[in-house]
Amino acid sequence: MPSLRGGPEVRQCLLLLLPFLAAWEAGNGQLHYSVPEEAKHGTFVGRIAQDLGLELTELVPRLFRVASKDRGDLLEVNLQNGILFVNSRIDREELCGRSAECSIHLEVIVDRPLQVFHVEVEVRDINDNPPRFPMTEKTIQFSESRSLDSRFPLEGASDADIGVNALLSYKLSPSELFFLDVQTSDELSQSLFLVLGKSLDREEDAEVKLLLVATDGGKPELTGTVQILIKVLDVNDNEPTFPQSVYKVQLLENTANGTLVMKLNASDADEGSNSEIVYSLGSDVSSTTRTKFQIDPNSGEVRTKGELDYEERTSYEIQVIASDKGTPAMSGHCKISVKLVDINDNTPEVSITSLSLPVQENAPLGAVIALISVSDRDSGVNGQVTCSLSPHVPFKLVSTFKNYYSLVLDSALDREATADYKVMVTARDGGSPSLRATASVSVEVADVNDNAPVFAQPEYTVFVKENNPPGAHIFTVSAMDADAQENALVSYSLVERRVGERLLSSYVSVHAESGKVFALQPLDHEELELLQFQVTARDAGVPALGSNVTLQVFVLDENDNAPLLLPQGAVGVGGSVSELVPRSVGSGHVVTKVRAVDADSGYNAWLSYELQSTVGMRSLFRVGLYTGEISTTRALDEVDAPRQRLLVLVKDHGEPSLTATATVLVSLVENSQAPKTSSRALVDAAGQEASLVTVNVYLVIAICAVSSLLVLTLLLYTALRCSAMPTDGACAPGRPMLVCSSAVGSWSYSQQRRQRVCSGEGPPKTDLMAFSPSLSQGPESAEERQPPLEAEYLGKPRQPNPDWRYSASLRAGMHSSVHLEEAGILRAGPGGPDQQWPTVSSATPEPEAGEVSPPVGAGVNSNSWTFKYGPGNPKQSGPEPKKQTQVSFLPRRKGEASQPRQ
The missing domain is CATH 2.60.40.60 (Cadherins)
Structure with a gap:
């Protein structure tokens, strides 16, 4: 309970104010209680939980505990009722010694939330220690010649208690010869003197026995006694005396061993040996003091002996006896009070x-x-x-x-x-x-989950060849998470969406732990050129965080489609064509034209035509290497067989090359047997040709309008992207112009902007190609330059020959393939691009062969091709004058037939 002192009125007031004081102390984080020492186990100290404002029901859940730095087992708290009680014996003297204040400091700790309270429990002293004298019996020698009022110092008793319990009073047993004189110094220490009240006579009283009783001020009082035996001597009647009875000295606690404390100088009124003085420490001096100080018996110098420590003891009292050499010897006494001064010799x-x-x-x-x-x-x-x-x-x-x-x-x-x-x-x-x-x-x-997984790039471009095996590994995504442990454990998943009429998950899958992306089925370039999707990386934190990365999978073309012959007017069974040729035709007469297409792209769709070697056939007919036109090489003779069977081999430029064959049956007839075209047929053909020209004009106008709108849209989009993206993005300088040349022609790559492909399910690709033949002048070249009549194809779609396209293997990210239409002619002058790039060439022995080079390399964008005939071929003879020709652009959807432009 908190300590209450004073009169009844004061106690009553304090009792009334006690709850308020307890609440104030709890609010300030400290409580004060008091408990008497030697209290029994279980003694009530205070309602600590109530005073701290804690509910009893929350002591256990909040881990209520009490800790003490030194004596943690003296006090304990009952967690059921929140009462602080005595757990084991408390001895104040053992705990605090003779310190005036003695308290046990407790730390009360509760969790959830964490609170710390300081509790101070004062240990009150009780009178449980009686006064104790240094010895139970003391012998004193008195000379019978001692004068009245002679004084002999006595060692007082000590009491381990404090305060009133240690306030001692002394009483001497009744005697006619001696009485007790008690003196109190300014430091509340008492000095006892045995005073001679009546002259001694050894012959009457040789010994005097006295009993000294010390009583403390406690309730009940406790006492201690010492038996004093006084022997009366009949010799030397003068004792040594000191100038003062008490000497006070201050020493630093770090005083070195052997330091002079003071030098005593006692005097004796006797002469001779009775005046010779010997100094010694009194018998009452404790053994501890004797280990710290020593006195020279002859000089009276008191010096330190051993190390002094203020923290161990703050003061010493040294009793010194000065004895003469008389018979019997007389002695004088003094006391040296040594106080130590603290120095800063202990670290915190x-x-x-x-x-x-x-x-x-x-x-x-x-x-x-x-x-x-x-x-x-x-x-x-x-x-x-x-x-x-x-x-x-x-x-x-x-x-x-x-x-x-x-x-x-x-x-x-x-x-x-x-x-x-x-x-x-x-x-x-x-x-x-x-x-x-x-x-x-x-x-x-x-760690807490405050970082989402991060990919090294916002998007990745992946190239996969078509016809891949099911389950093929095509790419691995990886994201890093700056968190730790499960917060950094990343798993991957697809962002599901539809690709055409199918779900994305039917095409690809991603491994949740490794991030490996697999193609679940073979991919077909002709069906799907680009597959764009997103992969999500999500950590295992709570709540989980995630981020996405975009994958653009370009399906690269392989040569898996053979050339396909297109049907013509007189096509027979098995791809054979029958033609009638008058014997009067001259060299360069176009007999017919073999047409074929290839579903592949790029080089895989680049077709060439050649006649299979047949005895006598090569000298009469020839086929255009890239046009498929079969024409005569010379004038017909009567000796030529009337029926000629030509086998045309069509092959692409893939690796390995795929082929198809067409059979052409040529019948040589006389002029009178040749079919004649009626005037009406000619008129109909001319009308159809005029209508075709009109349709082509409208088509060109529509294409120009759409192209202008597309260019305007691209310019606006590019301007917006330039304002929002860094300089190395879409607005960065384009790739340099790509010019490729070979034995059959050259392509020039002039696309400068970066083309971004966003989806693999866009509209059908548009094919566009322009080429410019520069043919040498000559009868054969002139015939080769003449566009064949296509009147027989009016009323049905005309199939391209050949179908010029280049695939994602040559240009990743392109939306369109480029097709060479034999009817399209582009003017190409000598001022073309000068920069040369790696060339893919194909040589041909045909004299009309030129050079054709499509753009090479993944990532190439091109909507402009250049085809060059003639002087670029090293097999042709000397330079010939070049003839400029015209160009026509014929855009069409893949798979559609292109209409000729007359």
Whole structure:
């Protein structure tokens, strides 16, 4: 219970104010109780839970506990009723010695949330120690010649209690010869003297026995006694005397061994041997004092012996006896009171109690991390300790009580920046020079899920050849998460969507742990050129965080489609064609034209035509290497067989090359047997040709309008992208112009902008090609340049020959293939691009063969091709004048037949 002292009225007032005082103390984080020493086990001390404002039901859930730095087993708390009680015997003298104040400091700690309270329990002294004399029997020699009022000092009793319980009074047994004189010094210490009240006569009283009783002020009173035996001597009648009975000396606790404390100088009125003085320590001097001080018996010098420690003992009292050499010897007494002065010779002590480790990186400011207590054995300013932290840490110290601190969070934590902190606590005392001590605590920062997985790039471009095996690994995505443990455990999944009429998951899958992307089925370039989808990376934190990455999978073309012959007017069974040729035709007469297409792209769709070697056939007919036109090489003779069977081999340029064959049956007839075209047929053909020209004009106008709108849209889109993207993005300088040349022609790559393909399910691709033949002048070249009549194809779609396209293997990301239409002619002058790029060439022995080079390499964009005939072929003879020709662009959808332009 809190201590109550004073009169009844004061006690009554304090009892009324006690609840308010308890509430005030609890609010300030400290309670004060008192308990008498030697209280029995279970003695009530205080209702600590009630005084701290805690509910009994929350003591156990909040981990209510009591801790004490030194004596943690003396007091205990009943968690059922919240009462603080005595757990084991409390001995105040053992706990605090003779200190005037004796308290047990408790730390009450509760969690959820963390709270710390300081409780001080004062241990009240009871009168449980009687006065004790240094010895039970003391012998004193008195000369019979001692004068009246002669004084002999007596060693007083000591009481281990304090206060009134240690306030001693002395009483001497009745005697006619002696009485007791008690003197109180200014320091409340008592000096006892046995005073001679009547002259001694050895012949009457050789010995006198007295009983000295010491009584303390406690209730009940306790006493202690000593038997005094006085022997009366009949010799030397003068004793040595000191100038003063008490000497006071101050020494620093670090005084070196052998330091002179003081020099005593006693005198004796006798002469001769009776005046020779010998100094010695009194028999009452304790053994501890004898280990610290010594006296020279002849000179009376008192010196230190051993090390002095203020923290061990603050003062010493030394009884000194000066005895002469008379017979019997006489002696005088004095007392030396030595007080030690404290110096700053003890470093502070730091104790750290960790409470909340590790610390969550999202912990609120002010959260308590650890409790720190400091102490210093020195006194006064030397024992005043201040604490500080190492710099640049997000923590601070908050003083909660004397010599108690809390380490609290001062600024926000980020585990990804710093995962743990080495906090150094430095304690300094107020001495001069100041001493310090350090203690460190490692504060680990626990991770929370505050970082989403991050991919190295926002999108990836992947190239996969078509006809891949099912389950083929095509790419691996990888994302990094800056968090730790399960918060950094990344799993991958597809962002499901529809690709045409099918789900994305029917095409590809991603492994949840490794991030490997697999193609679930063979991909077909002719069906799907680009497959664009997103992969999500999600961590295992709570809540989970995620991010997406875009994959653009370009399906590269392989030569898996053979050339396909297109049907013509007189096509027979098995792909054979029958033609009638008058024998009067001359060299260069076009007999017919073989047409074929290839579903592949690029080189795989680049077709060439050649006649199979047949005896006598090669000299009469020839076929255009890239046009498929079969024409005569000379004028017909009568000796030529009337029926000619031609086998035309059509092959692409893939690896390996795929072929198809067409059979042409040529019948040589006389002029009278040749079919004649009626005037009406000619008129109909001319009308159809005129209508076709009109349709082509409208078609060109529509194409120009759509192209203009497309160019305007692209310009606006590019301007917007330039304003929002860095310089190395869509607005960066385009690739240099690509010019490729070979034995059969050249293509020029003039597309400068970067083309972004967003989906693999766009509209059918549009094919566009332009080429410019530069043919040498000659009869054969002139015939080769003449566009064949296509009147027989009016009324049905005309199939291209050949179908010029290049695939994603040559140009990844293109939406369109380029087709060469034999009816399209582009003017190409010598001022074309000068920059040369790697060339893919194909040589031909045909004299009319030129050079054809499509753009080469993945990632090439081109909507402009150049085809060159003639002087580029090293097999042709000397330079010939070049004839400029015209160009026509014929865009069409893949698979559609192109209409000729007359």
